[in-house]
Amino acid sequence: MPQYTPPLRDMQFVLHELLDAVGTLRQLPAHADLDVDTVNAVLEEGGKFASQVTAPLNLSGDKEGCVLDKTTHEVKAPKGFKEAYAQYVEGGWPALSCDPEYGGQGLPATVNLCFYEMLNSANQAWTMYPGLSHGAYEALHAHGTPEQKALYLPKLTSGQWTGTMCLTEPHCGTDLGLLRTKAEPQADGSYRISGQKIFISAGEHDLAENIVHLVLARLPDAPEGSKGISLFVVPKFIPQADGSLGARNGIFCSGLEHKMGIHANATCQMLLDGAIGWLVGQPNKGLMAMFVMMNAARLGVGNQSLGLTEVAYQNAVAYAKDRIQMRALSGPKALDKPADPIIVHPDVRKMLLTARAFAEGGRALTAYTALKLDVALNTDDEDERRAADDRVALLTPIIKAFLTDNGWLATSHCQQVFGGHGYIHEWGMEQFVRDARINMIYEGTNTVQSLDLLGRKVLGDNGAKLRAFGKEIAEFVEEHGISEEMQEFVNPLADLGDKVTKLSTEIxxxxFGNADEVGAAAVDYLRVVGHLCFAYLFARMAQVALAKKDGGDPFYTAKLHTARFYFAKLLPETATLIRTARAGLSPLMAMDEALF
Incomplete structure (x- = not known):
């Protein structure tokens, strides 16, 4: 059975030494009283919950899966999941970063994201039940009426109710402009909603007493396409004015998907048969309102793969130190044993260090972005808010796509370290690989994220968001470029920054001549910019570690080794990616469809 130890030391390094997160957050009125000890204490307790309560359920939950009673349309989660959720609610964890006006604790999103990384390492499938509630909360908090907020937000904040997002349908996938679900207005101001939704994570379960579905549907006079979509709140049980539960609503789970991974999370086909719902936000503006939830989900999915990368790495390292096989090519290392531990072999170390670098780089990038999100949500300075919003917008598709691609690579590498045992269920590694694969697909495939980055976030504003980020990187390069011991980090960072600028202009x-050129280059382009983010943050981490490496703490020595590995072995991937991005459209489109 796999084990998990919360990476608290590295989280503290990123938050306090790399980013000075508390110093930034204390400048915001909402977090003026925050201190380092509080952040550390919350994450320490959160790590205990993840490692002691949900992690032991991961392997068994994957094996058991969810069960649908087709007579009652009720879904039962695996053994222990409901009890773990009750402990989660009792501990106040759903309220961590929620608005105090609705019973929340008001802590920063940055802290909540770190907590969720640990939950994802421990048990991604379980974490998806409460995780989606945050998106529903954010959408209602941003676009709900005062009455909707008063009714739903306290229950979502406490965890008494959970939430979902009901977007896609069997025929439309990511192209939500094709959706057909209908909403008929009623005399009392409600709507009767009918249609079918698929791939609804946590759409039905027995963990909470009510489920708040946010549903996209069309009004009778809605225009075609994405401009004719409205958002509705459709609860499983219709709440009374005092928050107590009323009648069962007409939204049911009609089937469970049989999936490659995340078996312990109920991925539901949902049937709406005249379900009662209420409009959220403006008519025909539902996609804009739902984007609040979708963007939160995209950051969350990147965080899922970060969690899987970390836990796979931890278990692969433990195995590599213990498993003996063959002798080192340079001669025996463990003379008291019949063979050497496989961690002495260079390629095993390459796989382990790849996973480690992806985990540490991903942790730095998610925390950096979450801190910008906290600024955007809480600053009183409009210019500061706009700049922070732009940075989050630029980095969100990178976190979703780059971190999930990396998670797939890292978990596969860690499975490989185990050899044949990595293919066996009881070791847990094959589950990490299966669970990681969905993260590249849902909440907008990684190709969709790449098109969003290149088409909307970079070319859409003539590179303004990218230039602002590039300016921050250039200032770091200028400040530390004169340091001899920083040359190995600063020089390749500066070089890649120049290449990204040239590549962006070229594409x-x-x-201008053919918009399909964006589609031909986008996936490679996102990965190049993802490496630019990692190179910047690894250079910053190296700068901190260099200043402290002589203090005797091996943590900083390890951080420098990881940074050097990243620059030597992983960053050079960008050379190939830039060439393939520049190869353009012709090699992809020249062949006639009939020849496929």
Missing amino acids: GMKA
């Missing part, structure tokens, strides 16, 4: 010029 933009091609796109």
Whole structure:
């Protein structure tokens, strides 16, 4: 059975030494009283919950899966999941970063994201039940009426109710402009909603007493396409004015998907048969309102793969130190044993260090972005808010796509370290690989994220968001470029920054002639920019570690080794990616469809 130890030391390094998160947050009125000890104490307790309560359920939950009673349409989660959720609610964890006006604790999103990384390492499938509630909470908090907020937000904040997002349908996938679910207005101001939704994570379960579905549907006079979509809140049980539960609503689970991974999370086909719902936000503006939830989910999915990368790495390292097989090519290392531990072999170390670098780089990038999100949500300075919003917008598709691609690579590498045992269920590694694969697909496939980055976030504003980020990187390069011991980090960072600028301009010029050039280059482009983010943050981490490496703490020595590995072995991938991005559209489109 796999084990998990919360990476508290590295989280503290990122939050306090790399980012000075508390110093930034204390400048915001909502977090003026925050201190380092509080952050550390919350994460320490959160780590205990993840490692002691949900992690032991991961393997068994995957094996058991969820069960649908087709007579009652009720879904039962695996053994122990309901009890773990009750402990989660009792501990106040759902309220961590929620608004105090609705019973929340008001802690920063940055702290909540770190907590969720640990939950994802421990048990991604379980974490998806409460995780989606945060998105529902955010959408209602941003766009709900005062009455909707008063009714739903306290219950979502406490965890008494959970939430979902009901977007896609069998025929439309990511293209929500094609959805057909209908909403008929009623005399009392409610709507009767009918249609079918698929791939609804946590759409039905027995963990909480009510489920708040946010549903996209069309009004009778809605225009075609994405401009004709409205958002509705559709509860499983219709709440009374005092928050107590009323009648069962007409939204049911009609089937469970049989999936490659995340078996312990109920991925539901949902049937709406005249279900009663209420409009959230403006008519025909539902997609804009739902984007609050979708963007939160995209950051959350990147965080899922970060969690899987970390736990797979931890178990692969433990195995590599213990498993003996063959002798080192340079001669025996464990003379008291019949063979050497496999961690002496260079390629095993390469796989382990790849996973480690992806985990540490991903943790730094998610925390950096979450801190910008906290600023955007809480600053009184409009210019500061706009700049922080732009940075989050730029980095969100990178976190979703780059971190999930990396998670797939890392978990596969860690499975490989185990050899044949990595293919066996009881060791847990094959589950990490299966669970990691969905993260590249849902909440907008990684190709969709790449198109969003290149088409909307970079070319859409003529590179303004990217230039602002590039300016921050250039200032770091200028400040530390004169340091001899920083040359190995600063020089390749500066070089990649120049190449990203040139590549962006080149693709933009091609796109003027044929917009499909964006689609041909986007996936490779996102990965290049993802590496730019990692190179910047690894250079910053190296700068901190260099200043403290002589203090005797091996943590900083390890951090420098990881940074050097990243720059030597992983960053050079960008050379190939830039060439393939520049190869353009012709090699992809030249062949006639009939020849496929």
